Amino acid sequence: GSYRTQPPPPPPPSRDQTTPMAAAASSLLAAAASSSSRAAISVRRPRAASAAAAAAASIPSSSRTSFTPLRASPARALRSRVVASAAPAMEPPAVSRVSTVVDVDLGDRSYPIYIGPGLLDEPDLLQRHVIGKRVLVVTNTTVAPLYLEKVTWALTHQNPNVSVESVILPDGEKYKDMDTLMKVFDKAVESRLDRRCTFVALGGGVIGDMCGFAAAAFLRGVNFIQIPTTLMAQVDSSVGGKTGINHPLGKNLIGAFYQPQCVLIDxxxxxxxxxxxxxxxxxxxxxxxxxxxxxxxxWQEKNMAAILAREPSALTYAIKRSCENKAEVVAQDEKESGLRATLNLGHTFGHAIETGLGYGEWLHGEAVAAGTVMAADMSYRLGWIDESIKKRTFDILDQAKLPVTPPKGMTVEKFKNIMAVDKKVADGLLRLILLKGPLGGCVFTGEYDRKALDETLRAFCDN
Amino acid sequence: GSYRTQPPPPPPPSRDQTTPMAAAASSLLAAAASSSSRAAISVRRPRAASAAAAAAASIPSSSRTSFTPLRASPARALRSRVVASAAPAMEPPAVSRVSTVVDVDLGDRSYPIYIGPGLLDEPDLLQRHVIGKRVLVVTNTTVAPLYLEKVTWALTHQNPNVSVESVILPDGEKYKDMDTLMKVFDKAVESRLDRRCTFVALGGGVIGDMCGFAAAAFLRGVNFIQIPTTLMAQVDSSVGGKTGINHPLGKNLIGAFYQPQCVLIDxxxxxxxxxxxxxxxxxxxxxxxxxxxxxxxxWQEKNMAAILAREPSALTYAIKRSCENKAEVVAQDEKESGLRATLNLGHTFGHAIETGLGYGEWLHGEAVAAGTVMAADMSYRLGWIDESIKKRTFDILDQAKLPVTPPKGMTVEKFKNIMAVDKKVADGLLRLILLKGPLGGCVFTGEYDRKALDETLRAFCDN
Structure with a gap:
């Protein structure tokens, strides 16, 4: 069962967030009006608060307003039970904190993304998606000390039938390889997990990709839950079912399209x-x-400061709208035959930076930021966008303190050599995602004037 | 295009095969009558012979009646072209030698199984299922010297746009591991294959399983063709989409359900x-x-001698009917939730023998044969079948010169210990596939008298 132990989060506190919420609502309406006959996503509101939930709301908030992580304590467990026994007829239990659910619509592989503060304090949310009695949590040396105990609590609280194993991998992109993946299989086999088990990815994009591929391949496929703990994983890599590992000669070359049972974003x-x-x-x-x-x-232009200050309602909205956008694209093009490629704006330049520098020097999003500025510059040189869009792209990324130029050492030659072996090269033609038209428009194309690419590279590179 | 260079195979030559063909027809009718509303398979007849095909039939047979492998020779290529130019309006080209096609019905993952002698001499058959211009043939050190050249010819004959790479793995179950699988990925990456490529499995069950899993995982899934060259692979492992590798602690623990574009059985x-x-x-x-x-x-009881003598029409029929049976089961239960488990008759006892002896001592089918006799014995002890079915099971496997008892050293204790960790154990209960009722009936169940199992083990084991 699930029990309500915290009041709902306060309404958006600042004027900054009142305006954007209205904008968001109209954006959603516009999206609904313009969507194709296949509705890709829907936004569910939480279930109406029950009497029990209303009663529970009078319990004083414990750590809702501070950022101290909640711990599973006997006192906490007791309070949950008291609330539960005060409302024995409550059925189904109210899910108090889930202010936002994004549904990813993929037919019989559809699943929800739960987004909000404190969701790991809601055992029911996780438990309803666990299949079988055995769970394997895959995490890394950085995240395990922070959240493994809490996730284990959430999986087992008032649920003694479930047993949890965990495997803690070394942290970092360089461990996203076959040898490290085998450690997950080793643990699963040694623990004698059978087909009715659930793998839980707890960590960033590397953990999500590896755990997802392990879940896809172990016994030819077991259940899988994502708990992304980085913003990158929450807004991008945990959504859409791409899983896999790197080959020594290239990123993400070995993997599977494999969808989770749910994504839980606390x-x-x-x-x-x-x-x-x-x-x-x-x-x-x-x-x-x-x-x-x-x-x-x-909305981002007005709220970047709130995002960077980690204001809960700003983060929740930014994540929600990102997931909705990605879910819409993925629902229309799960296996990346076309539309999904547009999610790689800035990534071709960015991958060249990552490869040229050596992986791990710059974070993925840092390389993408510089790549996005370059893509906007090239789009402007082609005459496809006006100067204000180019400038706003630069400004917003600069405001986020992200790099807006490639690093020293990335020469024109280096960019060209690396981009020539990009996955999006077809018949020798490099296809790029470029901005076109008014704000919010882009194209994925190999038909552009080569001169513009040369000019952009020369403008951004040292030599 | 496809060109007819050989006359059709002769009709069934012996009386032995006339009777069974009639039996087969009635079996098919019975299957059709008893099948569920979802038609699992259909048997296609080859397209009606065109005028051009009829003309080509007058060309003398070259090596049809002998077993000398055909070679790709200039003369052969020339003749094909002559036939083609003699019938420029022929559209679509007749596929002369495909006497049998079994369709595996899995919705948008459906595919055909072509069965017959000399199919590797029909380049069109393979080429119509190749997607993209790059092919990677995965084979082993035993099969490569026999058939790699021929398959390469079939893929490229009059098809200069296609280039073929190959990777030759060591032969044997002990190489069905992650290290050997990585050699396939290495070759694919070094050859810079992109998503529009095709993997071809040329060999037995180990090659099919490994190549299939490599195809499932490379770039998250590329096209895949099976050319099984052992009877075991042709009648069982190449059909149904189970792919994967072994973990040091267990067989087939890592893999994927992944269906090929086609299976070509020459x-x-x-x-x-x-x-x-x-x-x-x-x-x-x-x-x-x-x-x-x-x-x-x-039919098998009457034709076992013909099968063992490798008479082409007997082999073709045995393979076809096996594939039809497997395809029907797989179409109803692709992911093995129940019905598909019945395909493991004799396999629980057999796996215990393989594990107890050490893999590689006995061939898989040898262990299954002894296991099948044991399953029949136990079914008889339970009173589920009459003695004649038990005897006929023993006799047909004995006639095939297969083992009908477990090897020395397999004690009752050893059987019990190994079977206790079988994948089909659920909540401590060993479920078995056992024969029940008239010939052709079986059950998958954990509800049987333990005494019968003990008696069977004691009857078949040394101590």
Whole structure:
């Protein structure tokens, strides 16, 4: 069962967030009006508060307004039970804190994304998506000390039938390889997990990609839940079912399309995220505005300070709208035959930077930010956007303290050599995602004047 | 295009095969009458011979009646072209040698199984299922010297746009591991294959399983064709989409359900198969009769000598009817939630033998044969079948020169210990596939008298 132990989050506190919420509402209406006959996503409101929930709301808030992580304590468990016994007839239990659910519509592989502060304090949310009695949590050496105990509590609270194993991998993109993946299989086999088990990814994009691929391949497919703990994973890599590992000669070359049972985004996990990692995720948030959602971009322009200050309602909205945008694209093009490629705005230049520098020097979002500025510059040189869009792209990324030029050492030659082996090259033609038309428009094309690409590279590179 | 260079195979030559063909027809009718509303398979006849095909039939047979492998020669290519130019208006080209096609009905993942002698001499058959211009053939050190050149010819004949790479793995179950799988990815990455490429599995079950999983995971999924060259692979492992590798602690623990574009079974490849390997495949053929197809079992009783003598029409029929049975089961239960488990008749005892002996001592089908006799014995002790079915099971496997008792050293204790960790154990209960009722009936159940199991083990084991 699920029990309500905290009052609902306060309404948006600042004027900054009142305006954008209205903008968001109209954006949503516009999206609904313009969507194709296949409705890609829907936004569910939480269930109406029951009498029990209303009663529970009178319990004083404990740590809702501070960022101290909640711990599973006997006192806490007791209070939950008291609330539960005070309302024995409450059925189904109210899910108090889930202010936002985004549904990813993929037919019989559809699943919800829960977004909000404190969701890991709601055991029912996780437990309803666990299949079988055995859970394997896959996490890393950085995240385990912060959240593994809490996730284990959420999985097992008042649920003694479930047993939880965990495997803690080394942290970092360089461990996203077959040897590290085998450690997940080793643990699963040694624990004698059978087909009715659930893998839980607890961490950033690397953990989500590896755990997802392990879940896809273990016994030819077991259940899988994502708990992304970085903004990058929350707004991008945890949504859409791309899983996999790197090959020594290239990123993400081995993997599967595999969808989770649910994605649970507790925005409070961002409170332990370094500033640089937070900004890296912001680069992908900005991307959604630029490629398909002008009102969202305008909201970001007004609220970047609130995002960077980790205001809960600003983070929740930024994540929600990002997930909605990604879910819409993925629902229309799960296997990336066309539309999904537009999610790679800035990524071709960005991957060249990552490869040229050596992976790990710059964060992914940092490379994407510089790449996005370059894509906007090239789009402007082609005459496809006006100067104000180019400038606003630069300004918003600069405001997020993200790099807006490639690093020293990235020469024109280096860019060209690396981009020539990009996955999006077809018949020798490099296809790029470029901005076109009014704010929120883009194209994925190989038909552009080569001169503009040369000029952009020369303008941004040292030599 | 496809060109006819050989006359059709002769009609069934012996009386032995006239009777069973009639039996087969009635079996098919029975299957059709008893099938659910979802038609699982259909048997297609080849397209009606065109005028051009009829003309081509007058060209003298070259090596149809002998078992000498055909080689790609300039003369052969020339003749093909002559036939083609003699019938420029022929559209679509006739596929002369495909006497049998079994369709595996899996919605948008449906695919055909082509069965017959000399199919590798029909370039069009393979080429119509190749997607993209790049092909990677995955084979092993035993099969490559026999058929790699021929398959490469079939892929490229009059098709200069296609380039073929190959990777030759060491032969044997012990190489069905992650390290060997990485060699396939290495070759694919080094060859810079993109998403529009096709992997071809050329070999037995190990090659099919590994190549299939590599195709499922490379770039999250590329096209895949199976060319099984052992009877075991042709009648069982190539059909149904189970792919994967072994973990050091267990067989087939890492993999994917991944369906090919087509399965091409050239029965002439069985001419290079050792007798022991041929018999191993027969164990699975016998299984289909026992679990669901009495007329097929009766046909086998009359034709076992012809199968073991590798008579082309007997082999083709045995393979076709096996594939049909497997396709029907898989179409109803792709992910093995129940019905598909019945395909494991004899396999629980058999796996115990394989594990107890150490993999590689006995061939898979040899262990299954002894296991099938044990399952029949236990079914008889339970009173579920009459003695004649038990005896016929023993006799047909004995006639195929397969083992009908477990090897020395397999004690009752050893069987019990190994079977206790079988994948089909649920809540401590060992579920078995057992024969029940008239010939062709079976059950998958954990509800049986434990005493019968003990008696069977004691009757078959040394101590």
């Amino acid at each position: 925005t409070e996990t961002l409170n332990t995220l370094p500033d640089r990692e937070l900004a890296s995720g912001v680069a992908e948030v900005v991307k959604y505005g630029l490629i398909r959602d002008a009102p969202f971009f305008e | 029965t002439e490849t069985l001419n290079t198969l050792p007798d022991r390997e041929l018999a191993s495949g027969v164990a699975e053929v016998v299984k289909y009769g026992l679990i669901r197809d009495a007329p097929f079992f009766e």
